[in-house]
Amino acid sequence: MPLVSAGSTATTEGFGVAVTREETSWRCALLAPELLDDLDGVITALRRVATAGPVFGLVAVDDEFFVIVRPIPGGAALLLSDATAGLDYDIAADVLDLLQVPIPEDDDVDDDPWPEGDLTLLADLGVGEQEMQLIVDEVDLYPDEQLAMIAQRCGFGDQFAAVLEKA
Numbered sequence: 830m831p832l833v834s835a836g837s838t839a840t841t842e843g844f845g846v847a848v849t850r851e852e853t854s855w856r857c858a859l860l861a862p863e864l865l866d867d868l869d870g871v872i873t874a875l876r877r878v879a880t881a882g883p884v885f886g887l888v889a890v891d892d893e894f895f896v897i898v899r900p901i902p903g904g905a906a907l908l909l910s911d912a913t914a915g916l917d918y919d920i921a922a923d924v925l926d927l928l929q930v931p932i933p934e935d936d937d938v939d940d941d942p943w944p945e946g947d948l949t950l951l952a953d954l955g956v957g958e959q960e961m962q963l964i965v966d967e968v969d970l971y972p973d974e975q976l977a978m979i980a981q982r983c984g985f986g987d988q989f990a991a992v993l994e995k996a
Contacts, residue, residue, distance in 0.1 A: 841865040841918070843890040844973070844996050847875055848985060850882040850954075855985035857992040865890055868898070868923035875900050883954060887979070887989075888920070889972035894942075896924055897979075899950050906950040910965050910972065911942035942968065954983045 845860030864870045871886050875898060878884045885899035894911040907924050914921035915932040925932055930945050944965045948958040956964075956979055964975050973993070980989035 841890055841920075842892070843888065844993065845871060845886055845888040846976075846989065846992055847878060847884070847886050848980075848989070849878055849880045849884050850985070851880050852882065855983075855988050857980075857985060857988040859992055859996055860886060860888070864888075866919050868896075868920050868927070871896075871898050871920075872900060872905050875905075885951070887976045889976055890914070890918055890920060892971050892973075893918070894921060895972035895976055896920060897946075897950060906947045908944060908946035908948060908950055908961070908965075910944050910975065912945040913942050951979065951983060956982045 843865050845864050847858045847860055849856045860871065860874055864874060865888065871888060875884050875886050883899070885897060888896040888898065890896070894909065894914040896910070897908040899906040905927070907928060909921055909924040911921070912925060912930065913933050915925045916935065922932055925945060928946055944962070948961045948965070951961065952958060960982065961979070964978050967975060977986065977989060980986045
């Protein structure tokens, strides 16, 4: 899992999904693949979505970790499922930077992964802090499986699965 430098032709594997809800209707749309390395780009793309309801992004990177991004006035609520990913991935390092959390030291990588950010950022949509912590702690699951659990709990599991089939 090497860090992809700006001049590299390697690409980060994974996906990003923009999720919106208008009244009782959920919609999911794939984000551009280049946003997997660009937290500011994800936030900007989500801010451009025109809806009266909630908007957030679910990003899974290299079968290693996920990021949830929810624009809020004056910034974004963020959740990074594995803070140690900040050592190897630009988007994870950017999340930690915005959260004003230092990137873990190499010595910390031997420890179990831990989340950083707001475990309550989807509480109003059906996934409370304790349930989010349980999902994040399920290290036997891949990030896409963890995000599918979150989607199911919030009520847009079918829409999430359908958009991933197109990826």
